[in-house]
Amino acid sequence: MSQKTLLHTTQEEQIALEKTHGAHDYHPIPVVLEKGEGVYLWDTDGKKYFDFLSAYSAVNQGHCHPELVRVMQEQATTLTLTSRAFHNNRLGNYMAFATEYFGFEALLPMNTGAEGVETAIKITRKWGYLRKGIPKDQAKIVVCSNNFHGRTTTVISFSTDPGSHDYFGPHTPGFIHIPYNDVAALQEVLENDPHIAGFLVEPIQGEAGVYTPDENYIAACKKVCEDNQVLFIADEIQTGIARTGSLLAVCGNCSCENHCERQADTFTKPDILILGKALSGGMYPVSAVLTDRHIMDVIQPGQHGSTFGGNPMAASLAKKALEIVRDENLMQNARELGHYFRAQIQNYINTSELVLQVRGKGLLNAIVINDSETGQMAWNICLRLRDKGLLAKPTHGNIIRFAPPLVITKKQLDSCIGIITETLASFEK
Numbered sequence: 431m432s433q434k435t436l437l438h439t440t441q442e443e444q445i446a447l448e449k450t451h452g453a454h455d456y457h458p459i460p461v462v463l464e465k466g467e468g469v470y471l472w473d474t475d476g477k478k479y480f481d482f483l484s485a486y487s488a489v490n491q492g493h494c495h496p497e498l499v500r501v502m503q504e505q506a507t508t509l510t511l512t513s514r515a516f517h518n519n520r521l522g523n524y525m526a527f528a529t530e531y532f533g534f535e536a537l538l539p540m541n542t543g544a545e546g547v548e549t550a551i552k553i554t555r556k557w558g559y560l561r562k563g564i565p566k567d568q569a570k571i572v573v574c575s576n577n578f579h580g581r582t583t584t585v586i587s588f589s590t591d592p593g594s595h596d597y598f599g600p601h602t603p604g605f606i607h608i609p610y611n612d613v614a615a616l617q618e619v620l621e622n623d624p625h626i627a628g629f630l631v632e633p634i635q636g637e638a639g640v641y642t643p644d645e646n647y648i649a650a651c652k653k654v655c656e657d658n659q660v661l662f663i664a665d666e667i668q669t670g671i672a673r674t675g676s677l678l679a680v681c682g683n684c685s686c687e688n689h690c691e692r693q694a695d696t697f698t699k700p701d702i703l704i705l706g707k708a709l710s711g712g713m714y715p716v717s718a719v720l721t722d723r724h725i726m727d728v729i730q731p732g733q734h735g736s737t738f739g740g741n742p743m744a745a746s747l748a749k750k751a752l753e754i755v756r757d758e759n760l761m762q763n764a765r766e767l768g769h770y771f772r773a774q775i776q777n778y779i780n781t782s783e784l785v786l787q788v789r790g791k792g793l794l795n796a797i798v799i800n801d802s803e804t805g806q807m808a809w810n811i812c813l814r815l816r817d818k819g820l821l822a823k824p825t826h827g828n829i830i831r832f833a834p835p836l837v838i839t840k841k842q843l844d845s846c847i848g849i850i851t852e853t854l855a856s857f858e859k
């Protein structure tokens with residue numbers, strides 16, 4: 431079949447091609463998309479949808495943001511890749527900008543989120559040996575149950591999700607699990623083991639189903655880490671870059687108006703911050719690890735790297751993606767519309783048998799469906815949402831995540847709340 435024929439098949443045929451010729455590592459909602467703009471997506475039949483997943487929060491800035499498209503086009507015809515064997519004229523500029531933006535001294539550029547996590551693990555372990563004096567190969571990192579930090583072999587070694595973890599061993603040792611949202615458990619384990627180098631945590635567990643911890647959890651964990659000379663590592667790949675209504679989810683409820691004020695007393699500065707996803711506005715895989723000099727400098731030439739990490743395309747896109755977040759006030763929009771969204775959905779839930787809860791922060795939210803019978807309810811709801819023009823996906827069976835691009839307007843959100851509540855109502859007994 432020629433390429434032309436392939437592109438003019440029906441959605442069913444496209445899906446069948448993937449099924450026949452591809453690995454079956456995903457179970458997508460059956461819709462074939464071909465175009466995106468802002469909060470909207472279009473399928474190959476021209477049907478328009480609201481995107482309520484935002485590629486797992488990678489397109490906070492909206493699909494095909496014109497400024498990002500311009501930067502990408504310009505950079506594509508100028509210089510895309512040099513490797514780090516040489517300097518390029520975009521990387522230093524981006525590093526200076528991003529470290530100032532997030533309040534750290536140094537940035538290490540990678541591509542995917544999982545690589546960012548791997549990098550943070552390597553830095554943490556080496557810091558443990560060089561600075562804390564942990565005996566050779568004894569360093570441990572504490573992680574939480576139900577974590578999601580990516581798909582590489584070391585990262586899935588400490589996943590507690592059987593699908594992610596089982597049959598992929600032998601697993602990388604050196605990780606200790608504690609329950610999420612349990613400061614006492616962290617304290618207990620840190621105080622009794624001098625070989626712990628770091629505590630790796632998501633400020634909100636996104637993939638697990640948007641679990642938001644207690645208000646003081648992050649700050650309390652940081653304090654316990656400090657008291658025990660353990661690095662506090664925040665995986666903000668999904669929660670960072672304005673998604674939860676502040677620049678970072680570790681900013682807590684600071685009420686800064688324009689850009690984040692680092693003085694805000696609710697801000698908890700992680701020792702190591704991992705970013706990805708929206709760092710490029712969905713144009714290209716860009717991730718980064720940010721930390722201060724005394725930690726970052728445990729890595730010296732030849733000890734870490736990536737062929738594509740820090741390339742001029744990635745650096746240009748990431749800088750622009752962060753500028754858009756600031757210039758378009760996406761933090762404030764996410765915070766205000768997030769409150770509004772949860773209030774409206776809560777109104778619905780008050781008279782609902784079907785929906786048990788709405789939770790989240792900013793525009794990272796989820797509803798929990800009351801589904802003890804079939805286990806199919808959330809999936810069926812997502813299919814009907816699709817039919818009505820809104821794309822969302824269930825996570826962990828009975829949870830539906832709602833995370834539109836942060837450029838969504840109040841008017842658009844009102845339409846979406848209408849679609850969601852009508853759809854839910856059609857499933858009530």
Ligand SMILES: *Cc1c(COP(=O)(O)O)cnc(C)c1O
Binds near residue numbers: 545581668
């Ligand atoms: C998506 C995600 C990752 C992995 O990012 P990839 O780019 O898919 O490798 C890691 N941690 C968190 C919290 C994520 O949401």
